[in-house]
Each structure stands twice: as structure tokens, then as C-alpha cells.
Amino acid sequence: MPDATRGRYKAGMSVGALNEEGPFSARGAQRTAPAAAQSKAVQPVKLGPLTLANRYFLAPLAGVSDWPFRLLCRELGASIAHTEMISSHGLVYGGDQTLSYLERPETERPFAIQVFGHDAEILARGAQVAVEKYGPVDAVDINMGCPVKKVCNHGAGAALLKDPALIEKFVRAVVDAVGPLPVTVKLRSGWDEEHRNAPEAAKACEQGGAVAVGLHPRTRAQLYRGRADWDLITKTKRAVGISVWGSGDLFTAEAARRMLSETGADAARIARGACGYPWIFRELLALERGETPPEVTLTEWRAMILRHCALAVEEKQGKYRIVRPDDAPRPRPRTAADQGHPPFELDALGAELAAVRELRKHLLWYTRGRRGGLGFRKLAPQLHTVADIRAALDRFFPEDGSVPAEVRQEPEPAGPLTADD
Numbered sequence: 178m179p180d181a182t183r184g185r186y187k188a189g190m191s192v193g194a195l196n197e198e199g200p201f202s203a204r205g206a207q208r209t210a211p212a213a214a215q216s217k218a219v220q221p222v223k224l225g226p227l228t229l230a231n232r233y234f235l236a237p238l239a240g241v242s243d244w245p246f247r248l249l250c251r252e253l254g255a256s257i258a259h260t261e262m263i264s265s266h267g268l269v270y271g272g273d274q275t276l277s278y279l280e281r282p283e284t285e286r287p288f289a290i291q292v293f294g295h296d297a298e299i300l301a302r303g304a305q306v307a308v309e310k311y312g313p314v315d316a317v318d319i320n321m322g323c324p325v326k327k328v329c330n331h332g333a334g335a336a337l338l339k340d341p342a343l344i345e346k347f348v349r350a351v352v353d354a355v356g357p358l359p360v361t362v363k364l365r366s367g368w369d370e371e372h373r374n375a376p377e378a379a380k381a382c383e384q385g386g387a388v389a390v391g392l393h394p395r396t397r398a399q400l401y402r403g404r405a406d407w408d409l410i411t412k413t414k415r416a417v418g419i420s421v422w423g424s425g426d427l428f429t430a431e432a433a434r435r436m437l438s439e440t441g442a443d444a445a446r447i448a449r450g451a452c453g454y455p456w457i458f459r460e461l462l463a464l465e466r467g468e469t470p471p472e473v474t475l476t477e478w479r480a481m482i483l484r485h486c487a488l489a490v491e492e493k494q495g496k497y498r499i500v501r502p503d504d505a506p507r508p509r510p511r512t513a514a515d516q517g518h519p520p521f522e523l524d525a526l527g528a529e530l531a532a533v534r535e536l537r538k539h540l541l542w543y544t545r546g547r548r549g550g551l552g553f554r555k556l557a558p559q560l561h562t563v564a565d566i567r568a569a570l571d572r573f574f575p576e577d578g579s580v581p582a583e584v585r586q587e588p589e590p591a592g593p594l595t596a597d598d
């Protein structure tokens with residue numbers, strides 16, 4: 178089968194947020210990795226009492242790291258994959274949408290959640306509800322990095338960075354509520370350029386009982402703009418005795434490995450680099466073993482997309498729907514006659530349509546930087562069912578590896594990208 182990783186071309190590279198043009202073209206480990214005489218062992222990493230198989234994690238990604246995507250990344254090597262940030266308020270008050278973030282196959286172990294909130298007591302109670310009513314949960318991460326206004330205006334997410342005393346209090350409350358489970362914290366560099374206090378914030382986390390911090394070294398003010406400041410990962414690592422997980426601009430396996438070696442971070446949390454390219458984990462493991470990462474074949478690439486579709490439909494059909502135990506919080510009825518939230522169930526077609534709607538972003542990422550992607554993406558708004566997706570794949574990326582006439586008109590590949598472009 179022809180190599181489907183060729184044909185990734187430069188498409189307005191910028192280190193932007195997920196939906197901006199950019200980092201997704203920088204895919205595919207260099208095929209010139211030195212062929213080692215002997216395969217090296219992959220380094221495990223501790224997460225409190227847990228030993229994770231390797232240092233490569235899928236980062237929490239709101240709207241992206243649901244169980245299907247976590248499953249695909251884990252199958253390709255991610256040793257842990259956190260849920261997206263879950264509202265502690267929602268956990269305490271039993272919202273259906275909130276519970277949906279806890280869905281997963283029972284084989285997903287360790288199962289790690291991320292919670293957020295603006296009130297230490299609710300945050301702790303929310304984490305406790307998740308652990309006690311919807312476990313097994315193996316690890317809890319607290320979000321202190323979300324830059325979104327709606328979250329920060331309430332004093333949650335990155336807003337907590339402004340006050341290290343508060344950080345310590347929040348962490349301690351969660352540790353007291355869910356201990357002995359390991360508690361970790363996701364940080365940014367600080368609130369803004371004048372307040373880049375990640376090392377101090379990490380110390381406060383350590384004081385509060387966290388076993389690790391994850392650092393995305395951009396300030397809240399930066400959002401996803403500019404370059405991630407890996408030096409701050411180094412400084413944070415030096416400031417604390419607990420583990421530090423680095424994140425930021427890890428668009429290729431080489432970049433993630435470089436971040437680890439330059440900063441001394443204990444693990445790499447892959448975020449946008451895994452979107453549309455879960456093979457990054459396989460490449461990371463191959464590079465760590467000293468092997469040349471295998472290429473992603475067209476057959477594999479198509480199969481991955483179709484499998485992702487199938488899992489997304491299952492997700493919408495409620496394959497792992499959370500059952501609320503009798504003693505778990507449940508939403509208040511909205512009126513006296515109302516017995517609670519409307520049922521969440523979709524029929525088969527409804528589930529498929531909902532799944533494909535949500536999958537569109539993944540389809541854009543899978544096809545970015547790939548010859549045929551321009552045509553495919555133009556068609557994306559018209560894709561509603563899995564059969565539509567399959568037909569579009571057949572049209573632009575035929576299984577036999579041939580290049581259709583309409584694809585031949587797309588720009589020629591301009592060479593691989595790096596996050597430095």
C-alpha cells in the first residue's frame with residue numbers, strides 16, 4: 178500500500194489554537210531516525226502509587242478527549258488519557274451532560290479525570306462524587322489552566338493562578354476528599370506576562386499534597402498564541418520535588434522528546450499534536466526504543482478514521498451510559514410536574530447524525546496537510562452519515578492508493594513542517 182504520510186504540505190503554519198490553520202501539517206516522525214543496534218527499554222513514570230508504562234500522555238482536551246479518542250490514543254501507546262475538564266458543580270448537582278464526560282469502557286484503566294471549579298469545597302465534593310459514585314477512578318487532576326472567560330470570571334481555571342494561597346487550599350481540599358488517590362494540577366505560566374508564577378504555583382500545589390503538576394507554559398493572556406516557553410517548565414521542575422509534566426507545542430514526536438530532554442520534565446502531555454494524528458504515541462515509543470517509527474499507511478489511516486466514526490456512533494448511542502446510583506446527586510426537577518431532565522436517548526439515526534456532527538473537527542484534522550484534504554474539507558459540511566464519510570474517503574483517498582484527477586490539481590507537497598515554522 179502506498180505511504181499515506183507523504184503529501185503533507187505547508188498550509189499556512191502557525192502555532193495557533195485547535196481550529197486555527199496550522200500545526201496539523203507538522204506530522205510524521207522523521208523517517209531518518211537512527212536505526213539502533215538494540216532496542217532500548219521504554220521508561221515508565223510514577224503517578225503517586227501508580228506506575229504508568231511510559232511518559233507519554235494524552236492531554237485533557239475539552240470537546241475532544243472523549244472515550245473514543247482516548248481509546249484510540251491509548252491503543253497507540255498513550256499510557257494515560259485524562260477526561261476533559263468536568264464541572265465540579267455539575268458533579269455535585271448531578272447534571273446529565275456532566276455525567277456523560279465520565280463515560281468510558283471498563284477497560285480504561287487507569288481512568289483519570291480532570292475537574293474544575295471556583296469553590297474549594299464544591300471542587301472537593303465534586304471529585305468525591307466522581308470517585309465514590311462513578312468509580313473506579315484512579316487519579317484526579319485539577320484544572321487551573323483553562324483560559325476561557327466564562328470559567329475564569331467565576332474564579333475557576335487559570336484565575337486560580339492569581340493566588341497561590343488559594344491554590345494550596347483548593348489542592349488540599351481535593352486531596353483530603355479523594356486521598357489516597359493521586360491528585361495532580363494543570364497549570365499555565367501565570368495570569369499574564371507580569372505574573373508568570375508557575376514555579377510558585379507549583380510549590381503551592383506541592384504544599385497542598387499534589388503528586389505532580391502539568392504545565393502548559395503560556396499565560397492565560399496568551400491563550401494559545403505565541404510559543405510555549407519550555408524554559409518555564411525547566412524552572413518549575415527545579416522549584417519542586419514533585420513530578421512536572423510538560424505541555425505546549427508538542428506537535429511532533431521529536432518535539433515532545435526534545436521538550437523532555439531540554440526541560441527534565443517527567444512526562445509529556447500531548448494535546449493538539451494528537452488531534453488527527455494519534456499515531457504520535459506510536460512514534461514516541463518507537464523513538465524512545467531507538468527504532469525508526471513505522472509509517473502510517475493509507476490502509477491504516479482510512480481504517481483509523483472509520484473506526485473513530487464507529488466508536489463515536491457507539492458513544493452517541495450510549496454504549497457506556499452512566500447509570501446514576503440511587504444515592505447519587507440528581508438534577509432538580511425544573512417544574513413540579515417534571516421528574517428531572519429529559520431522557521438523553523437518541524435513536525440509531527439520531528446518534529449517527531450527532532456523532533458525525535461532532536466528528537467533523539476530527540475529519541478536518543485527519544485530512545489536514547494531506548493531498549486530497551482540500552477537496553475533502555470543502556465537502557465536509559455535507560457529510561452527515563458514516564456512509565457519507567466513507568464515500569468521501571473513497572473519492573479523495575481511494576483505497577488502491579491512486580490519485581484521482583481532482584486531487585492532482587491540489588498543491589504539491591512542500592515538505593514536512595515543524596512547530597518552529
Ligand SMILES: Cc1cc2nc3c(=O)[nH]c(=O)nc-3n(C[C@H](O)[C@H](O)[C@H](O)COP(=O)(O)O)c2cc1C
Pocket residue numbers: 194195236237238239240241260261262291320322323363393405424425426427428447448449450
Ligand atoms: C480545544 C482544546 C481544549 C482543551 N481543553 C483542555 C481541558 O479541558 N483541560 C486542560 O487542562 N487543558 C485543556 N487544553 C490545553 C491542552 O491540554 C494543552 O495544555 C495545550 O493545548 C498546550 O499543548 P499544545 O500546544 O501541544 O496543544 C485544551 C486545549 C485545546 C486546544
